[in-house]
Amino acid sequence: MALLNELAKKKEGLVSGHRLCPGCTHSVIMRQVFAAADTDKYDIVVAAATGCFEVCSGLYPYTSWNVPWIHSAFENAASTISGIEAMYRVWKRKGRTNKDIRFIAVASDGGTYDIGLQALSGAIERGHQFLYICNDNNAYQNTGNQRSSATPFGGWTTTSPSGKVKFGKEQPKKDIMSIVEGHHLPYAAQASPSNWRDLMNKVKKALDINGPTYLNVIEPCTTGWGFPPNMAIEIAQLAVDTCVWPLYEVINGKVVINYKPKKKLPVTEYLKPQKRFAHLFKKGNEYLIEEFQRQVDAHWEWLLKREECGIEYGVTKEE
Amino acid sequence: MAEKLLNWDEVLIGGVIKDPGNSREYETGSWRVERPVWNPDTCIQCMFCWVYCPDSAITVDENGKMTGIDYTYCKGCGICVEQCPTKPKSLKMILEAEAKGKTEEELRKEVFSSEK
Numbered sequence: 562m563a564l565l566n567e568l569a570k571k572k573e574g575l576v577s578g579h580r581l582c583p584g585c586t587h588s589v590i591m592r593q594v595f596a597a598a599d600t601d602k603y604d605i606v607v608a609a610a611t612g613c614f615e616v617c618s619g620l621y622p623y624t625s626w627n628v629p630w631i632h633s634a635f636e637n638a639a640s641t642i643s644g645i646e647a648m649y650r651v652w653k654r655k656g657r658t659n660k661d662i663r664f665i666a667v668a669s670d671g672g673t674y675d676i677g678l679q680a681l682s683g684a685i686e687r688g689h690q691f692l693y694i695c696n697d698n699n700a701y702q703n704t705g706n707q708r709s710s711a712t713p714f715g716g717w718t719t720t721s722p723s724g725k726v727k728f729g730k731e732q733p734k735k736d737i738m739s740i741v742e743g744h745h746l747p748y749a750a751q752a753s754p755s756n757w758r759d760l761m762n763k764v765k766k767a768l769d770i771n772g773p774t775y776l777n778v779i780e781p782c783t784t785g786w787g788f789p790p791n792m793a794i795e796i797a798q799l800a801v802d803t804c805v806w807p808l809y810e811v812i813n814g815k816v817v818i819n820y821k822p823k824k825k826l827p828v829t830e831y832l833k834p835q836k837r838f839a840h841l842f843k844k845g846n847e848y849l850i851e852e853f854q855r856q857v858d859a860h861w862e863w864l865l866k867r868e869e870c871g872i873e874y875g876v877t878k879e880e
Numbered sequence: 881m882a883e884k885l886l887n888w889d890e891v892l893i894g895g896v897i898k899d900p901g902n903s904r905e906y907e908t909g910s911w912r913v914e915r916p917v918w919n920p921d922t923c924i925q926c927m928f929c930w931v932y933c934p935d936s937a938i939t940v941d942e943n944g945k946m947t948g949i950d951y952t953y954c955k956g957c958g959i960c961v962e963q964c965p966t967k968p969k970s971l972k973m974i975l976e977a978e979a980k981g982k983t984e985e986e987l988r989k990e991v992f993s994s995e996k
Binding site for chain 2: 564565566568570573576577579580581583584585586587588589593596618619621622623625626627628754783791792793794795
């Protein structure tokens with residue numbers, strides 16, 4: 562991986578002037594993705610699902626994208642990119658183009674965990690060559706913080722409020738990585754914008770694989786999560802250091818954990834700066850934090866054991 | 881800013897936007913409440929501000945070195961200041977109101993003079 566000075570010389574794929582909130586990490590992630598992509602070797606085409614990022618970067622008559630970019634509907638970023646990829650392959654076969662093009666679909670958690678799940682599943686199953694990036698901001702932030710299946714346990718949203726009776730979301734977060742892995746795809750990974758080198762390596766790796774790849778990225782949301790805008794990268798770092806958001810990749814079913822915190826911080830470090838978890842720190846709610854910690858620990862242990870096993874899928878293997 | 885919106889019969893099929901990256905015409909710098917001020921003397925050119933800037937507002941020369949901050953687009957989120965690793969920090973936030981009518985050089989002196 563090149564030094565940042567080298568990467569800074571490259572032409573930006575996503576330019577300024579988009580209308581994301583100050584301190585929003587959507588654009589940070591996408592800029593890192595473009596910095597990682599080897600744009601001298603290939604061109605990039607992006608399809609987006611509806612969400613904060615689509616709305617803010619493609620506000621007609623403006624676009625912040627320096628690459629071909631398409632948006633059709635909320636649920637079908639994966640289907641849209643599959644269609645484009647299929648057409649590209651036909652064009653290539655018929656000699657209408659000899660360009661090397663790589664395909665990226667960008668969606669947030671609403672367009673991936675909930676609404677776009679069947680389109681994503683179908684596209685991975687059909688085996689198109691594309692990278693699907695999910696910027697997980699834990700709720701429907703575009704419409705004002707409604708609960709999604711990516712909202713963590715105990716998280717406050719407008720549709721999972723906290724008060725005398727309820728304590729925020731009662732269900733644990735959906736484990737999208739396991740669902741995606743269930744398709745036995747060649748590469749799936751989880752990354753964080755705070756660890757830019759790790760994210761860039763993963764993007765580079767994913768774009769070079771001939772097949773569907775998936776990248777799940779944490780996207781701290783300053784307005785929805787309730788922290789000051791300058792803290793965005795710190796929150797992402799805390800999520801990684803507390804193992805709430807482990808950085809790992811699944812290569813043909815084999816789990817590789819890319820970052821093991823030297824000292825695993827307690828989840829309270831991650832929960833404390835965020836207003837959406839403020840009610841967990843009220844008197845009498847200690848059991849909720851314990852439950853949160855238990856869920857995080859259980860998932861981390863499970864990942865460690867899977868890494869130790871080191872077995873690949875039995876069924877699909879690249880010939 | 882686009883002078884006026886297109887008529888229905890002028891809009892391209894599919895709502896295609898012909899100029900890539902034309903959002904540069906929209907200046908998000910006007911949203912700013914606080915602004916970062918950069919001190920090139922203590923800057924170590926680690927480029928962390930560049931990699932973490934959400935608005936591509938860190939200007940870079942042809943050698944990949946930081947040359948300053950683009951106040952046309954900087955929304956003043958303060959991530960760059962938070963992530964600046966030097967001690968003392970090479971980037972500092974000041975209120976936009978304090979910066980009114982002063983050149984960048986004057987601000988730099990004002991903000992960083994106490995550290996020398």
